[in-house]
Amino acid sequence: MAHKILLIDDEAGFTQLLKMNLERIGDYEVEMENDSLKALATIRRFQPDVILLDVVMPGLDGGDIQARLQDDSKLSSIPIVMLTALVDSTELSEGAVAQAGSQMILPKPVDLQLLLRVLGEILSKAEE
Amino acid sequence: MGNSSVIESVLDNLPVALFAKEVTDNFRFVVWNKKQEEVTTIPAERALGKNDYDLFSNESADYFRKVDQSVLRRGKATEVPEEIITTENQREVHLRTIKIPVHDQETGRILIVGISEDVSEQVQSRRQLDRLNRHLLRANEELQITQLQLIQAEKLESIGRLAAGVAHEVKNPLGLLLLGVDYLSQGILPDDPNLPTILQQMREAVGRADRIVRGLVDFSSQRALTREPTDLASVIEAVLLLAKHEIVRSNTTVELQIRDGLPLVFLDMSKFEQVLINLVINAIQAMESSESRHLTIHAWEEILSNVSRNEGARTRELFRSGDRVVILEIRDSGPGIAPSDANRLFDPFFTTKATGKGTGLGLSVARRIIELHSGTLSLKNRTDESGAVARIVLPTKIPTSRVSIRSVSVEALKEEASNSVDTKTKKLTS
Numbered sequence: 001m002a003h004k005i006l007l008i009d010d011e012a013g014f015t016q017l018l019k020m021n022l023e024r025i026g027d028y029e030v031e032m033e034n035d036s037l038k039a040l041a042t043i044r045r046f047q048p049d050v051i052l053l054d055v056v057m058p059g060l061d062g063g064d065i066q067a068r069l070q071d072d073s074k075l076s077s078i079p080i081v082m083l084t085a086l087v088d089s090t091e092l093s094e095g096a097v098a099q100a101g102s103q104m105i106l107p108k109p110v111d112l113q114l115l116l117r118v119l120g121e122i123l124s125k126a127e128e
Numbered sequence: 129m130g131n132s133s134v135i136e137s138v139l140d141n142l143p144v145a146l147f148a149k150e151v152t153d154n155f156r157f158v159v160w161n162k163k164q165e166e167v168t169t170i171p172a173e174r175a176l177g178k179n180d181y182d183l184f185s186n187e188s189a190d191y192f193r194k195v196d197q198s199v200l201r202r203g204k205a206t207e208v209p210e211e212i213i214t215t216e217n218q219r220e221v222h223l224r225t226i227k228i229p230v231h232d233q234e235t236g237r238i239l240i241v242g243i244s245e246d247v248s249e250q251v252q253s254r255r256q257l258d259r260l261n262r263h264l265l266r267a268n269e270e271l272q273i274t275q276l277q278l279i280q281a282e283k284l285e286s287i288g289r290l291a292a293g294v295a296h297e298v299k300n301p302l303g304l305l306l307l308g309v310d311y312l313s314q315g316i317l318p319d320d321p322n323l324p325t326i327l328q329q330m331r332e333a334v335g336r337a338d339r340i341v342r343g344l345v346d347f348s349s350q351r352a353l354t355r356e357p358t359d360l361a362s363v364i365e366a367v368l369l370l371a372k373h374e375i376v377r378s379n380t381t382v383e384l385q386i387r388d389g390l391p392l393v394f395l396d397m398s399k400f401e402q403v404l405i406n407l408v409i410n411a412i413q414a415m416e417s418s419e420s421r422h423l424t425i426h427a428w429e430e431i432l433s434n435v436s437r438n439e440g441a442r443t444r445e446l447f448r449s450g451d452r453v454v455i456l457e458i459r460d461s462g463p464g465i466a467p468s469d470a471n472r473l474f475d476p477f478f479t480t481k482a483t484g485k486g487t488g489l490g491l492s493v494a495r496r497i498i499e500l501h502s503g504t505l506s507l508k509n510r511t512d513e514s515g516a517v518a519r520i521v522l523p524t525k526i527p528t529s530r531v532s533i534r535s536v537s538v539e540a541l542k543e544e545a546s547n548s549v550d551t552k553t554k555k556l557t558s
Binding site: 112 | 295296299300302303304305306307308310311314322325326329332333373375376377379381
C-alpha cells in the first residue's frame with residue numbers, strides 16, 4: 001500500500017510541484033493543505049504516515065501545528081519533517097539529517113534526493 | 129564780517145558735504161565746504177575754479193557730467209543713490225548725493241548744487257549682509273542635502289531589517305524552480321499531463337523572484353528627491369511585497385481599505401516607500417506580544433473643512449480649509465503609545481527598542497520625508513480600540529516649488545561656494 005504523505009505549506013505552487021515529483025518517483029499518495037488553519041482537520045481526515053510541514057505560514061505556523069499534534073495522543077506519533085527557508089542549508093550536516101525522528105528539519109529550497117532518503121528512513125523505521 | 133564770509137562759515141559748519149559747480153562756466157566748482165574736503169580729501173583751494181576732469185579720473189568725470197546733464201534736463205533736484213569716487217589715498221568712497229539745478233535769473237548763471245553723504249559704511253555692511261545671506265542660503269542647501277543623506281542612511285538600515293525577509297521571499301520561488309528542474313530531469317514525456325502546470329509554475333516563480341529583487345533595488349536606489357504623480361495604491365502594494373515576510377512571520381493580518389479613484393499624489397516613490405516600510409515594520413514590532421495582530425491600511429480623499437487648533441501647528445501651517453488632501457492611515461492592534469513616550473516619538477535617536485534593534489532615526493526621518501512632500505505625519509493612539517494610528521496627510525495639488533533640491537553633491541556645492549567667495553573678494557579689492 002502506498003505511503004500517505006501530507007504537505008502543509010501556504011505556497012500552493014510549491015506543494016503542487018513537490019506532490020508531482022513525489023508521486024512520479026515513489027509509491028506515495030500525496031495530499032496538500034495550503035491553509036494552515038485547516039491543517040489539523042486535514043490530518044485527522046487523511047491520517048498521513050508522514051507530514052511535511054512549512055515553518056513560516058500565516059494563521060498557524062509550523063511550530064503551532066506541531067505543538068497541537070503533540071497534545072493529541074492520536075496524532076502525536078505521526079512523524080513530521082519541517083521544511084524551512086529560515087535555515088541556511090550549510091548549517092544542516094548529513095549527520096543531522098540521518099537522525100530521523102519526528103523533529104526533522106530540512107532546508108528550503110528542498111533537495112529532492114535528500115528528502116527522499118529522509119522519507120525512506122522515516123517510513124522504514126515506522127514499519128519496524 | 130561780510131555776507132559772503134557768513135555764508136562761508138555756515139557752509140563749513142554743515143555736517144554734510146556740499147559743493148556747487150557753475151554750469152555756465154565749464155562746470156567749474158564755486159563752492160567746496162569743509163565736509164566736502166574731508167570726504168574727497170581734496171582741499172578747497174585746489175578744487176575751486178577746477179572742474180571734475182581736473183580733479184577725478186576721466187571715467188568718473190564722464191559719469192558726473194552725464195548725471196549733471198540729466199539733472200539739468202529734468203530741471204529739479206535728483207538723488208544719485210550711489211556715486212563712487214576714489215580719493216587721493218586710493219580709498220573708494222561711496223556717496224549718496226542730491227543734485228539740485230539752480231538758475232539765477234538775475235545774472236543768468238546756472239549752477240548745480242550737490243549735497244553728499246558718505247555711505248561707504250552702509251554699503252560695506254550691506255555687502256557683508258548679502259554675503260552672509262548667500263552663505264546662509266548655501267548652508268541651507270547643504271543642510272537639505274545632508275538630510276537626504278540621512279534619509280538614505282536610515283533607508284539602508286531598513287534594507288538591513290528587510291534583507292532576511294526578502295531573501296526568504298526569493299528562496300521560495302527558487303525552491304519551486306528547483307522542484308520543476310528535478311521533475312523535468314527525470315525525463316520529459318510529451319503526453320505527461322503535469323507538464324503545463326510545471327512550466328507555468330516555473331514561469332511564475334521567475335516573475336515573482338524578479339519582482340521582489342527589483343522592488344528591493346528600486347527601494348535602495350539613492351536619488352535626490354524626485355516627485356512624480358503617483359498612484360498611492362501601487363506604493364502600498366510594493367511596500368506590502370517588501371514586508372510580506374515580516375507580515376506572514378508575525379502572523380499579522382492586513383486589511384486594505386483603499387478608496388477607489390484616489391487622485392494621484394505627487395510623490396517620490398522610493399522615499400515614500402521608505403516611510404511606509406518604517407511604519408508597517410514599527411506596527412508589526414509593536415504588536416509582537418499582542419493577542420491579535422491586525423494592521424489596517426486606510427486611504428481616502430478629503431476636503432479639509434475645519435483645520436482646527438487641535439490639528440497641530442504643522443497642519444495649520446500647511447493646509448487650509450477647502451484644501452483637497454489624501455489621508456493615509458496605518459492602524460495597528462498593539463498596546464498603543466505610552467503617555468511618557470508621546471512627545472518624544474519623533475525625536476531623533478529616541479527608541480523604545482532594545483539596543484541594536486533600531487537607531488531611533490526611523491520616525492524622525494519619516495516625518496522629514498513627509499515634510500519634503502509638503503505633508504504631515506502624526507502618530508497617536510486609536511480612539512476606537514487599543515493600538516496606535518499613524519496618519520499621513522498629503523496635498524493633492526501639485527505644489528509650487530516649496531521645496532527644491534538640486535541633485536548636486538555636497539562637494540560640488542562646497543567648490544561652488546569657495547569659487548564665488550573668491551570672485552567677490554577680488555572685486556572688492558580691485
